[in-house]
Amino acid sequence: MNLQAIKILFLKDLFLCRRYLFGYSAAALASVLFTVAPDPTISYIGFLLMITVAIASGIHMIGVLLLGEAIDQTRLFVMSLPVSLLDYSIGKISVVLATYLIPWSTMFALTLIGTFVLPDAQVGKVVLIPAIFLFLFASFLLQLAVAVVSESIGITICVMVAGNVLLNVFLMKITALPEVKAVMNGDQVLWPSAIVWTIGVELLFIVVALAVSFWYQTRTRDLV
């Protein structure tokens, strides 16, 4: 493994998607500002924008950085340079993760902070925030794994749509659980076992999806 080559590949991709990254980070910031607005309609728009940014930035970065290089035939150029398949795979998956995590972590961190800092915020709802954001991250990693294995933008979009539908089902189901309902409107942070289990499963899923992506990418026999 050549760390210098990985760093160069990583920075190259970061530079290539700089405009998208800036746009998604700005949209992420705007979504948080909308969410904390006193008007419930604007706040709801902020929430929708947040979910949209998390979903759209993920599929877009996978498309541009991972699948785009195969479609545009720029991968042949990169792989003609002194990099191994392992260097390429680590650099590629790392940069896709980084470009997703920048807007994602902005939204996650600011939402958490906002819940504690804003005077009217219901602190009890804070337990839902990691569960929702980890669901979005897990859904993104599933798309990444599918993109690595299938190299198909069509199949990856289908997985994204399925993840989007499942997110709504997830939100409905988890907020309907009596133990979650009970703590949501409280002014203390309490962790019901359902939420703890959900977060545990999401973390496990994240590790597995990430491992599958790395494992498959580094074992691809023909990259071009």
Next chain:
Amino acid sequence: MTTDVLKSDVAQVAISLRGISKKYKHFELKNVSFEMEQGTVAGLIGPNGAGKSTCMRIMMGLVQPEKGEVSVLGQKISSHEAQAKQEIGFFSDDMRLYKPEALGWHMQFVRSLFPTWDDVYAKQLLQRFGLLEEQQIKGLSHGQRVKAMLLLILARKPKLLILDEPTNGLDPVAKHEILSELMRVVEDDQRTILFSSHNTQDVEKICDSITFIDRGVVVGSRPRDEFLERWRRIRVTADEGWRLPALPGLKLDSQLRSLRVLITDRFTDELRGQLLNSGAQIESIETMSLEEIFVNAVMRGREGDM
């Protein structure tokens, strides 16, 4: 002593493919073996879909063969891919640069990976190829794109150049500029070039040795001059009852009444004598162009004759 001799032999081989096989749905590379010495210029000629690109991608470690061994510049490509590529410049007609970025950005990017990058030479190439650093890749014509890629390859001073159809689709001027630059590179005795094309004229201009490939099989591999010396078209006249002598490499190409056109890939003065002894009268013995030799080699290969 023996070990030293072996080491020096290994160092002299630029590319070695041994028993390479690779199967795709509609194409198969069958037991391809190929060797190329350092400091030589070799041409890989084959029709479209013959397996030239697959062979070259296997040499670069971009495609993994199912069987066989590949070593490039003395290193096994399967285990030393990155190190080997430090000294290889690979061009493919299918290769693309990043459209929104400028050529200068690509130069900086490639320079960051190659300590051997030569800035002065890169500037000279920019001038010779009529390119500008600030030009965006998406605004380049096909010829300019090929030149830009060759600039990125040549300026890093690779020991080995693997060029997959670099002259494909170029206008005569661009083709001349590129071949001229390659001729300059060839002047350096330490540089090795493998050049693929389906255009024999381009290959003939710069290559010392030639390998013909068709349908995933090597159908001939020799020094260029040996190909040109061994292949002949012989026009003979003979009686109706005359039979073609069963001589190795001699084939009847066409017949018009008593005139018969024969083609051989093993021409010698002895063959001339044997034809005369058989009762035929030799009208002419003609040399063949590389393109004619290529077509005949491919057709013989398809007949399972070579």
